[in-house]
Amino acid sequence: MTARKYNERNENMQVIKSNSITFDCDEKGMTLNKLHPDTWVDSYADYLFNYAISRVSDTEIAKDLVQETFFAGLKSAKNYKGDAAERTWLIAILKRKVIDHYRKINSKKGKAEVRMNYSANSDGEGDWLEEQVADPFSSFENDAIENEELGMAIYDCISKLPKKQSMVFTMKTIRGMSTEDICKELDINPSNLWVMIHRARTALMGCLNQNWFKI
Amino acid sequence: MISCEKAALICNKTQYREATFMEKMKLRLHLFMCKACAGFSSKNAQLTTLCEKAHLKGLSEKEKLKMKQELLKNNQR
Numbered sequence: 001m002t003a004r005k006y007n008e009r010n011e012n013m014q015v016i017k018s019n020s021i022t023f024d025c026d027e028k029g030m031t032l033n034k035l036h037p038d039t040w041v042d043s044y045a046d047y048l049f050n051y052a053i054s055r056v057s058d059t060e061i062a063k064d065l066v067q068e069t070f071f072a073g074l075k076s077a078k079n080y081k082g083d084a085a086e087r088t089w090l091i092a093i094l095k096r097k098v099i100d101h102y103r104k105i106n107s108k109k110g111k112a113e114v115r116m117n118y119s120a121n122s123d124g125e126g127d128w129l130e131e132q133v134a135d136p137f138s139s140f141e142n143d144a145i146e147n148e149e150l151g152m153a154i155y156d157c158i159s160k161l162p163k164k165q166s167m168v169f170t171m172k173t174i175r176g177m178s179t180e181d182i183c184k185e186l187d188i189n190p191s192n193l194w195v196m197i198h199r200a201r202t203a204l205m206g207c208l209n210q211n212w213f214k215i
Numbered sequence: 216m217i218s219c220e221k222a223a224l225i226c227n228k229t230q231y232r233e234a235t236f237m238e239k240m241k242l243r244l245h246l247f248m249c250k251a252c253a254g255f256s257s258k259n260a261q262l263t264t265l266c267e268k269a270h271l272k273g274l275s276e277k278e279k280l281k282m283k284q285e286l287l288k289n290n291q292r
Contacts, residue, residue: 037286037290040286041279041282041283041286042279045274045279045282046273046274049272049273049274050271050272050273053272059272063274063278066274066282067282067285067286070282070286071285071286071289074286074289074290147268147269147270150265150268150269151269151270151271154265154266154269154271155271167276170273172231173231173266173271174266174271174272174273175273175275179231179233194224194227194228197227198223198224198227201227201230201259201262204262205258205259205262208262208265212265213258213261
């Protein structure tokens with residue numbers, strides 16, 4: 001990221017901070033959770049996006065849903081009681097948004113047209129029944145569920161990393177950017193990058209260890 | 216003979232297919248002798264498999280910035 005972009009970002013953050021809504025819920029002397037909308041995008045965007053994409057399987061729609069979730073969260077921030085963690089609360093909103101999305105596309109207008117495609121991606125003709133029968137040996141469904149949980153677990157762990165490390169790790173691993181590009185964008189040298197990658201990977205191994213590694 | 220730090224670096228590079236042939240040979244030799252690094256290497260490879268298996272999809276920094284701006288606009292309204 002260039003210096004200019006960074007400044008722009010920090011300015012934005014400051015404006016968000018200045019009129020952010022933070023509620024003190026310590027009336028009963030308990031340490032309750034608080035909302036910090038200024039950190040939402042950095043902390044939860046990827047996590048929520050991963051959740052959304054596994055349900056709507058369209059990048060643009062998933063992105064919109066996440067954005068709408070943030071809006072809705074901001075709007076109903078006063079209803080946040082602080083008994084659930086911030087992220088749990090946001091996921092709950094996102095779940096509603098996903099349901100709403102499916103409701104919308106299955107609304108009256110959608111139902112009026114008879115949609116009976118032979119298959120989702122082609123209009124070819126063929127042996128319907130034979131192709132519609134589920135393969136009893138397919139482990140596809142189970143895999144899909146497990147992979148989704150895995151994805152959430154990984155994002156969970158990434159969100160616990162320091163900002164710079166998580167940024168480098170996501171750029172390298174998830175977005176598959178080349179070392180040079182990352183170095184240019186973040187203005188660091190390659191050995192620096194590898195140190196951060198190493199730290200991030202070690203931390204992730206520790207974080208994922210109990211549940212996901214078979215040793 | 217390479218040090219464990221060097222081995223770890225090469226191991227990380229291997230995860231992203233950026234290690235040269237010579238480096239990989241050096242790593243092999245080191246792993247043959249150093250059990251600690253062998254353990255690390257196998258875990259590291261597993262982490263790569265897990266990340267691939269999860270089909271992780273993320274938002275770019277640009278998209279996140281846009282989200283922040285939208286959120287800000289919405290907040291001021």
